Amino acid sequence: MSWLQMRTMEISVVEDNPADVLWLKHILQEVGVPHHLTIARDGEQAVDCLMRKGCYQDAVAPDLILLDMHLPKFDGLEVLRKVPESEKMPICILSSSDHEKDAVSAHFRDHACYLKKPLSADEFLHALRFVGAAA
């Protein structure tokens, strides 16, 4: 039995672009991962989501968090700074540019998973391996 068949993965997605969320669902279907998605659509919701407070207080701890850098209200880097111990969370950074790469790397002490949008199935599997969910 592979890890894919073992349990439902809890995935939190911080993404304001509905096209990218739809695409992620398509990739998840392609990979065949049983999953439950929790979605946050701006910086404020992202902080609540990562800290599991507000409307996310009953959310299950995620196996993987995909965090887009460009968000309404405040950006992904600000989210990382506002959430205590975010550097220890199973976060993979999503972005369509390389601009924030240095700041993000510093936040995660050079141990960051950085994925370029739109995600491919291979990159999603790489993200799972990075956070240890596929081990």
Added chain:
Amino acid sequence: MKSKAMNRVLKSDVSEDAVRVFVAEDNAADVFWLEMVFKSSRLPYVIDLAADAASAKNYLQQFHQEPNIPPKIIFLDVNLPGPDATELLDCIHAASTVPVFMISGTEVPRHLRDRVGESRCLQKPLTNSQLLECLNSAGALTKFDGAYQNVPSTS
């Protein structure tokens, strides 16, 4: 491996009397979204897709020639890899009057807004209503009077 869009033709199950559009877009997520929006509209469609500016230019230099079937409308992503969007607009305007809509994840640059008009610059992702408005303004929906679906939200 990045999820880049590929040059191809996307069609609805029923393609008789289909609305033909040309889309120049390199982002696979945006192409996937656009096709979902078309599907939700229930219009029969054919989408000629170019995933980079060079392929788009090649298409645009030939689409008006027999036996090719010209699109009713053209969607050009502003940030395609390869030649500048201005060059693509030159190709279109040299050969036809097919309406062109510029699409972008951010604001469309001023020189392109001036070129195609503010109302033809749209931020991605397009909604069902925006798509239908574009098609309607291009006169592409006259034969489908009422036979398509205006879905308020596809998210």
